[in-house]
Amino acid sequence: MSVISSGPDDPVIRILLMGRNTSGKSSSGNTILGEKMFKVHIQQKKNEAEYDFSEVCDGKTQIGEKQVHVIDCPDLLDPDLNKEKLEMIKEQLISRCSTGLSAVLLVVPLVRDVQNEEEIIDYIKCLFGPEVQKYVMILFTHEDELEELDETIDEHLKHKDHADLQQLVTECGGKFHCFNNKKESYDQIQKLLMKIERIMMRNSGKFVMKRMRRRSSMDAPEVICPHAFIIVIKVGRFTEEEKNTIKELKEVFGEQIEKYTMILFTHKDQLEKENKTIEEFLQDGDPNIQSLVQSCGNRFFCLNNNSASFPQFKDLISKIEMMVEENEGYFRNDIFEGTEKCIQEIQKLDHLGLAEEFLYEEEHLIKTHEYIRVIVTWLNEIGDDVNAIKELKRKGISNTEAVICAFRSTGKLAKQDMCGVQ
Ligand SMILES: Nc1nc2c(ncn2[C@@H]2O[C@H](COP(=O)(O)OP(=O)(O)OP(=O)(O)O)[C@@H](O)[C@H]2O)c(=O)[nH]1
Ligand SMILES: [Mg+2]
DSSP states (O other): OOOSSOTTTOOEEEEEEEESTTSSHHHHHHHHHTSOOSOOOOTTOOTTTTSOOOSOEEEEEEETTEEEEEEEOOOTTOTTOOHHHHHHHHHHHHHHHTTOBSEEEEEEETTSOOOSHHHHHHHHHHHHOGGGGGGEEEEEEOHHHHHHHTOOHHHHHHSGGGHHHHHHHHHTTTOEEEOOTTSOOHHHHHHHHHHHHHHHHHTTSOBOOGGGSOOOGGGOOOOOOOSOEEEEEETTOOOHHHHTHHHHHHHHHOGGGGGGEEEEEEOHHHHHHTTOOHHHHHHHSOHHHHHHHHHTTTOEEEOOTTSOOHHHHHHHHHHHHHHHHHHTSOOOOHHHHHHHHHHHHHHHHOOTTHHHHHHHHHHHHHHHHHHHHHHHHHHHHHOOHHHHHHHHHHTTOOSHHHHHHHHHHHHHHHHHHHHHHO
């Protein structure tokens, strides 16, 4: 069941709205639905505490021949969300999206700085699988403020100060749309639906989570033990979930995990803007980060994802190699060694798609560690940046971005997939 129904004949358009806090998700949902179905934040109103904004909500409407379903999801990376709440949201989300998605709209307010949008894209990919990327489109809100600046969207994106917005659009294959949620305009909805139908046509139908598909037991992957666990943390943003990462990893894999773990700080460029080194950032920063770094044997690395320069990866790989050398090889424990057997056991049960889910997550975990293993080998063999990149391309990894993604996702996968193993 890879495709539910193809584009133009499909009577249902199902749209998932994601994005950071107060980006305009609920307002955009209401604009599409043509009525106030979702609760919108009222500016300057402080006593909204009684209303719970951290719920997945949905609404339907008929637009022409199409039944349009809208799913409004709260910011999954909101540091104020506790673990139980986050789990509940993820469950609600997966259940409501299980019948297929026509598009995932990443809601981004124009005329504001980009914040954690890239992480949200990564999170969506972790949750639904990498294929969902083809269905992600940026929905810019606050178009009215652009009008006040007397700028067109193209002019705004091309401006040198908005390279981060342009980068987001590029990451979503150039797909974007603008909404002014303060204006009733059928035209902006109609154009959005046309763009969504184009996405469905290009991908021959809706996106269906792989974990929902049935797979044969022949597909069982081989389990590869990892060289390294990399916890990815954005400089200046330290969530409750991240604070407990090492503790959770230890609970699953035992104390020795510390020796195999390294912190990868991203957004080095942000530090450069503040004229700070990573060491200074750590010294003056949150004591929880300091103790996390300490618990990883003071192994850390700082990466600028905006500069796809290969030397920084080479440095990162050297650090990983040093760690591997010190540890004399892979991380091995009963969990990894027993995983393959466990997969087979679960497959035997073949219970309500549980096996699919498990396999699906395992596949990701393996792919990520494969990247690291393979890159280390190539760098050893080739020792030449240009050739290494060519080799990556030859092996089907389109560019270094693929490698960045692999590294970036490792921390999250380490957390999420290990819980899958548990
Ligand atoms: N001027 C203007 N304001 C907007 C637009 N879209 C949303 N807003 C305002 O932005 C604020 C946040 O909007 P919401 O729709 O509640 O944002 P949200 O993403 O659902 O917020 P959470 O559910 O808390 O994550 C509200 O005050 C909206 O009125 C827009 O296109 N133009
Ligand atoms: Mg909302």
